Each structure stands twice: as structure tokens, then as C-alpha cells.
Amino acid sequence: MKTSDNTHRGPLADIAAIVAREWRTIATSYAILLVLIGGIFVYGLLYNYMYAPNLIRNAPVAVVDMSQSALSREYARLIDAAPQTSVYTAAPGFPQAKELMKKGEVIGIVYIPDDFEERVGRGDESVFVMYGSTDAFLFYLAMQEASAGAMLELDARHRPEMVVFLPQDDVQAITQTPAITVAGTALYNHTEGYGSYLIPAVLMVIIFQTLLMVIGMISGDERGSGSIRRFAAGGLSLGRLARIVAGKTFVYVMLYALFAVFLLGLMPVVFNLPDIGHAYEIAMLMIPYLVATSFFGLAASVFFTDSEAPLLMIAFFSVGLIFLSGVSYPLELMPWYWQAAHYVFPAAPGTLAFVKINSMGASMADIRPEYVTLWVQCAVYFVLACLAYRHNIRRAFRPDSGHEQKKSSAR
Secondary structure, eight states: OOOOTTTTHHHHHHHHHHHHHHHHHHHHHHHHHHHHIIIIIIIIHHHHHHTTTOOSSSSSEEEEESSSSHHHHHHHHHHHHSSSSSEEESOOOHHOOOOOOOOOOOEEEEEETTTTTHHTTOOOOOOOEEEEOOHHHHHHHHHHHHHHHHHHHHHHGGGGGGGEEEEHHHHHHHHHSOOOOOOOOOOTTTOHHHHHHHHHHHHHHHHHHHHHHHHHHHHHHHHHHSGGGGTTTTTTOHHHHHHHHHHHHHHHHHHHHHHIIIIIIIIIHHHHHHOOOOOHHHHHHHHHHHHHHHHHHHHGGGOOOOOSHHHHHTTHHHHHHHHHTSSSSSGGSSSHHHHHHHHSSSSHHHHHHHHHHHHHHHOOTTTTHHHHHHHHHHHHHHHHHHHHHHHHHHHTSSSSSSHHHHHHHHH
């Protein structure tokens, strides 16, 4: 294993050389810089702009009223009175309403069939049809909430008239039952905005994914080009491997500490996202989160044989990581194997802990399980990262390695 590196450097000098080389690799790779700029800045801004309205108010809809009855007109007025929507027009037929939606003048169509009032008069279930484009699903959600809420209000107004269709023995019990009013407020999201619920979790996942991509691209390029051989200088003892992992991790943590300030500090202020956590507690959380993610990425480098593979393997796990975090679905209700997966990926406990601090005002004591999990992951993945680099370096010197084949073919 011949190398040209100086094998007599001290530990600190060795780490400093690894840090300088890693900075140089990142700064001179257009692909990595594109992932950093696109993933952190463009991706972060794009997600926030997509959900920037957060709450939709007075979105224009077209009502196609084929019934032309007093009941259907009352239903259209209730849709117009809903805070989410405003009836743009109730005059056109369905083809004209479709044209309005194609032109972007309305966000959707509420179609009221011609037998709308007759079905209610017979005591049957009334029917309406809602159309909407999926290019802006917050608009679709607003229209669905408005139309469903208007139907519930219409049902409450006319339900007493429906007792004539019930058996006589049931009428008295229903009329003597007091009405129940249910009032609810979403905890920690009183506006019930979709962006304020989702974006804080997405920002943590963006940090995890892009950092994994950068580590995977660097590791894949090292293995593909054979440049990983240079790390064999000084042997493959645990101390030497620990210095390699520590030097690389130092670069990643310093780089993403700046990105975390942008995503977790600036974005909530600019886009009015939940931001009630203390900066100190978020900083204390980000230390093990970034370190564990870096060690995890270095440990996973055994699967990255080229610089393109990470982009294909990592980019499509956003929804799964948010699910595993327990933010979108309670962790306690998951099957045991998904609960076990929660403790495998640093993104899962890190995202849950950040949402607790940032959106719910939790203290460090409240996130103790997630915080301990991240530090345990740091210890486990540090050892695995060292073993992974020992495996990668040894494999680089095997005759059947990819760069050896390229060298022999060049001869």
C-alpha cells in the first residue's frame, strides 16, 4: 500500500490536513455546490413559497346550480359565506365553469345536481359534486372545507323538518335530546394552517437529506476514482480511522451549522412559521443531530460506489422520514417495526425533537428521549463509520476494484 502522504504527522496535523482536503473537495465540485445551493436555498425557499398562504381566504369558486331551487341557492349562499371561499359566479353551465377554471379565474367548481332539493324532500341523502385542480392542493382543501361546512350547516337547519320521515316512537326521543355544540382548537396550531404544521418538520428533513447527499457524493467519488487510497497513509488503526471520520465530520458540521441558521432561524421569521423555541435549546439539539447525521452518512458510504447513486437513493425518502418522526402519525400507534426504524435514522428523533421545541415550546427535559437517542446514534454510527472506511480503503486495493480495472485497461 504505497502512498505519498506524510506518515509522520501528529494527530492534530493529520485531522487538519483531512479538513483542508475536504473543504477543497466541496469547494471545487460543481455537483456538490449545486446540491448545496439547490437543496438548501432553492428547496427551502420553494417549500415555504408553496405553503406561504398557509390559510386560504376568499378563494373564488364557480357554483353550477342545475337544481335552481330555494335549497340549492341557500347552499350556494352558505359556500359564499364561508371564510375560505367566495362564489365567483353561479350563472354558467358546467362547460363554461371548466373554462373559467382553466383560465385560473376560479380554483374549482361545485356542481349541484338537478334533483338536489327533491332528494332532501324525500328524506334521502343529498348529493353535490366538487371539482378542483391538484396543482394547488391548499386551494382544494379550502374548497373542500367550505363545501362540507356549508352542507353541515344546511343539514342542521333542515334536519328538524325530516322527523316526519321517522317512526313515531323515535320522534319524541330525538326532539327531547338537547343539541350539542362541539368547539375545538388545534393544539399548537390554532390557525390550523398546513404550512405551519408541516414546514418545521420538512426543514429538518432537508438538512438530513442534503447532508447525506453531499457525504454520499464525496464518498462515491473517492471510491470511484480510487482517491480513497490516500487515507491508507499511517495505517488503518482505529485511531487513524477515527481521525479520518472526525476530520470529515468537522467540515460537515461547520458547513451545516450555517445552513441550519438559514433554514431554522431565518425561514420561520420570513414566512411567519412557528418559532417559539429558545435558540439555545435548538442549538443544543442541532449538535448531536448534525454529528449523528454525518456519522450515519459516513457509515452508509459502503453503499455508495459512485457520486450519482446518493441522488437516486436519498431524494425520495422525505415522506417516509416525516412519517417515521411521529409528526404526521403518532409513534405510539405504529407497528413495532416502524417504531424500531424510528431509532435508526437520525432524522426521525431529530425532527420530532425540533417540532417539540420550535412549535410546542418544549424544554430540553421534554425532549430527553429524542436527545439521548441522538447521542446514542452518534456513538454507534461513529464506530460503524470507522469500520466502513476501513472496508472501503481495503477494497480500493483489491485487484477486482473498479479503478484497478480502469488502470489495467489504460495500459
